[in-house]
Amino acid sequence: MAAPLLLRGLPLLRLRLHQHQYRAAAGIFSTPRRPWCTAAEPSRADESLSSTDKSTPAWSAGDPPKYPRWDDPDYRWKDKEAEILKDIEPITSLTKEILHSGRYVDGERLTVEDEKAVLEKLLAYHPHSEDKIGCGLDSLMVDRHPQFKRSRCLFVVRTDGGWIDFSYQKCLRAYIRDKYPSYAERFIREHFKRGSG
Numbered sequence: 001m002a003a004p005l006l007l008r009g010l011p012l013l014r015l016r017l018h019q020h021q022y023r024a025a026a027g028i029f030s031t032p033r034r035p036w037c038t039a040a041e042p043s044r045a046d047e048s049l050s051s052t053d054k055s056t057p058a059w060s061a062g063d064p065p066k067y068p069r070w071d072d073p074d075y076r077w078k079d080k081e082a083e084i085l086k087d088i089e090p091i092t093s094l095t096k097e098i099l100h101s102g103r104y105v106d107g108e109r110l111t112v113e114d115e116k117a118v119l120e121k122l123l124a125y126h127p128h129s130e131d132k133i134g135c136g137l138d139s140l141m142v143d144r145h146p147q148f149k150r151s152r153c154l155f156v157v158r159t160d161g162g163w164i165d166f167s168y169q170k171c172l173r174a175y176i177r178d179k180y181p182s183y184a185e186r187f188i189r190e191h192f193k194r195g196s197g
Contacts, residue, residue, distance in 0.1 A: 080183045085191075087179070088172055091121040095168045099152045104142040106152070115140045118154065122171035125178065132156045132166050 094117055098104060110118065118140055123129055136159035145151045145165060157163045169192060177184040 077183065077186065080180065081187060081190075084176060084180055084183065084187050088176070091117065092172065094118075095122065095154075098142060099154070106143050108142060109157070110140045110142070118168075121175075122154075122168050123156070123166060124171075125175040126166055126171045127174050129166075132164055134158050134162070134164075135160050 094114065098110065098114060098118075104110070109115075119137075123132070123140075126132060133156060138157045138159045141155050141157055141163070142152055143155055143165075145153050153165045154168060155163045155165050173184075173188050173192060176187055180187065
């Protein structure tokens with residue numbers, strides 16, 4: 001017996017729901033709420049709310065959420081990007097200081113501390129580090145690139161007297177690919193000038 005009554009009331013319920021959606025879309029429900037007590041005077045806050053533009057609702061179902069979306073890949077990306085930057089910042093700063101600060105003149109060997117940091121945090125990750133070291137490592141130095149005279153770079157000085165340049169950016173890219181494989185390519189694309197070379 002109750003089922004036929006419910007079915008009869010369904011069209012009326014749909015009509016009311018449709019009217020409610022229409023009023024919400026038109027901004028009718030964006031007016032501020034009245035105080036619970038009808039005898040109460042409107043406060044200054046109520047007056048300032050009533051002077052706002054009534055043509056746009058204060059909130060709609062299409063507004064993006066104001067909280068972080070844990071399942072959003074860009075949210076996780078920003079977190080991981082900050083972690084990678086924090087991780088590589090010390091060696092990146094040191095390398096740029098070695099190359100560009102005037103601390104070393106062309107052809108000068110690195111100090112023991114700088115050499116140790118560059119060996120452990122850069123050269124160890126170079127994709128061709130064994131080829132660069134060759135017969136053995138004597139020291140590391142800073143000098144002008146043989147082809148690009150305006151740019152300074154790091155060189156491996158071998159025990160046989162030969163020396164060869166290596167790219168600190170290649171070392172960093174390899175380190176990032178090794179430690180952060182899921183985020184490496186995007187990070188490299190966004191933070192390295194020459195891409196993934």
